[in-house]
Amino acid sequence: MKGIKQLVGTAHTQTVPVVLPPNSQKLKDALLKEIRRSAYVYRVDCGGCNACEIEIFAATTPIFDTERFGIKIVASPRHADILLYTGSVTRAMRAPALRAYEAAPDPKIVISYGACGCDGGIFHDLYCVWGGTDKIVPVDVYIPGCPPTPAATIYGFAVALGLLDQKLKSKQHQPEAQKAQLKHTNIPLDIKV
Template sequence: MNAPLAPNALVAEMSPVSTSDQIATMKTALLKNIQRSAYVYRVDCGGCNGCEIEIFSSITPVFDAERFGIKVVASPRHADILLFTGAVTRSMRMPALRAYEAAPDPKIVVSYGACGCTGGIFHDLYCVWGGTDNIVPVDVYIPGCPPTPAATIHGFAVALGLLEQKLKAETHVEAAGEAAALPHPDIPYALRVRLEREARRMAGYRQGRTIVEEFMALLEGHARAPGALTLPDRMTAAVGAERDPRRAEIIGRLAEVVQRTIRGEAP
């Protein structure tokens, strides 16, 4: 009775809006000699409002995008730049298109945030159309989740042709004989794993890694040049020299791990 439905039949294929050549030349002319303020209209296509907070913090006195004439306006009819934030959701697609149509030509479309660029973390949701470029032609992409106010200003500068983009597509091809270096070959693997685990448990992956790297450099230094001080003394000295009590605690624990491993006890 119920015929099986092909999943593709449920997806509506919409043709993206295309711009004519005349508008393109008008846009380049606008970018070349923009002698006035650039008015920005913000179109929320269904984001989490993190991007909006960053946009408003970039027009606060600290970052002050208004010193470049970038001004957020309340109507798309006043806008030169349309700022699309958030992944294009099914229900916000039409309002977003209406805002695009309402803005006078030539207009610059900026896709803002990870969701605006590609759909971001919501890219495979049932109600998400994808990035802004699926519905309107986009001039500049500003990635970030959300982009910081400084990244926002950089993005506007790229959109207005004041700064060059820094990112370029790159492909690395593995060279012959390329090998990943083995970290700390002088330290036994079992001990290294124990130290890394303890440091990560105490301080998290980022600070933990920094601390354990410092600590292992200390151990390796001892292995290479065993001076007058014994290893336990050296570790005690390192704990004593540490001014941050939290780091001193962690380094003390790492020293304990080394002692226990030397004694052959379970960690």
């Protein structure tokens, strides 16, 4: 079956994400230059709890107003430059989500929204969930949060459009450089524990 890999016969399987053609990065960079002041976004809800949907919605309302950056939510993926995936990809929504991906014209930017979209969130290993957007389509930008606040959403769009740089970097901590400090040293051990 297309897009499904067997792990233990038909009893246990996992999805295979869509593979990008080799020169897509160049096309995406060209796209970003064009859509910097006017980006059309299409929301694909892959089975989220709706908190992400409401926060995206709140980002379009007067207090946060994404439209001042030219970001518009459109009704059809055929008009979209950016696909915004929420939810942890339930079984029922896998095929529709792929169809939305195929319907959006290339080149396109894919944003994975919320903890569920980024890596499956709290539902990452359930039987009816495939575990996050990048399990089915290639993702360009990740916006973590549960749900991400409208301000985080605006920041995420700014990163996607190349207006701001990402702030987060992976870290390798050095836990053994120092000893851990004891806490509450003036309370006897028997009472503390």
